[in-house]
Amino acid sequence: QVQLVESGGGLVQAGGSLTLSCAASGRTFSIYRMGWFRQAPGKEREFVAQMRWSGNTTHYANSVKGRFTISRENVKNTMYLQMNSLKPEDTAVYYCAAGPALGYDYWGQGTQVTVSS
Numbered sequence: 365q366v367q368l369v370e371s372g373g374g375l376v377q378a379g380g381s382l383t384l385s386c387a388a389s390g391r392t393f394s395i396y397r398m399g400w401f402r403q404a405p406g407k408e409r410e411f412v413a414q415m416r417w418s419g420n421t422t423h424y425a426n427s428v429k430g431r432f433t434i435s436r437e438n439v440k441n442t443m444y445l446q447m448n449s450l451k452p453e454d455t456a457v458y459y460c461a462a463g464p465a466l467g468y469d470y471w472g473q474g475t476q477v478t479v480s481s
Contacts, residue, residue, distance in 0.1 A: 365390050365391060365470070366388055366389070366390045366391055366392060366394065366395060366462050366469070366470040367388070367389045367390045367470075368386055368387070368388055368460045368461070368462060368470055368471065368472035369386070369387045369389075369460075369472055369473070370384060370385065370386050370458065370459070370460045370472040370473065370474060370475040371384070371385050371387075371475060372384040372385050372475060373458060373475030373476045373477045374476075374477070374478070375478045375480065376450055376477075376478070376479055376480070377479070377480050378450060378451055378452055378479055378480065378481050379449060379450065380450050380479070381446070381447060381448045381449075381450065382447045382450065382477060383444055383445065383446050383447070384400070384444065384445040384447070384458055384460075384475060384477070385442055385443070385444055386398065386400075386442065386443040386444070386445075386460030386472060387440070387441060387442050388441045388442070388443070388462060389441065392417075392441050394464070395417045395462045395463070396416065396417060396463065396464045396465045397414055397415065397416050397417060397462070397463065397464075397465065398414065398415060398417060398436065398443045398460065398461065398462045399411065399412070399413060399414030399415070399434075399460075399461050399462075399468065400412040400413050400414070400434065400443075400445045400458060400459070400460060400461070401458070401459045401461055402454075402456035402457065402458045402459065402477075403456055403457050403459070403474075404453075404455060404456040404457075407456075409459070410425065411425050412424070412425050412428055412432065412445070412458070413425065413428065413432055413434040413445060414434065415434050415435075415436065415443075417436070417438070417462075418438070422434055427453075428447075428454075431447065431448050431449045431450075432445060432446065432447050432448070433445070433446040433448075434446075443460065445458070447477070450477075450479045451479060452479045452480070452481045453479075454477065454479050455477060455478050455479050456477060457474040457475065457476050457477075458474065458475050458476075458477050459471055459472055459474045460472040
């Protein structure tokens with residue numbers, strides 16, 4: 365099993381920045397990739413960004429490309445999401461996820477990000 369704990373959410377004004385963290389523990393050697401998803405009220409959960417646990421391949425949703433940056437520190441078993449130029453439409457609960465090459469098997473509890481206009 366892999367446990368994921370997010371932190372770093374909060375309230376920020378439009379145009380501001382936040383950095384989310386996701387600390388992984390347990391069978392972290394089984395992780396092939398990690399990602400961030402978000403779910404706004406009344407909407408489906410959507411993909412935000414992902415990266416391999418080793419290597420530098422990253423992917424971003426078009427809605428966040430150029431504003432958000434995903435990164436990791438393997439020594440700390442921690443993944444980050446640097447969010448810049450935040451918009452009110454970025455308001456959502458952000459979830460960290462981890463898994464094998466296909467699919468995500470493990471999910472964090474989520475952290476709220478609220479962007480005020």
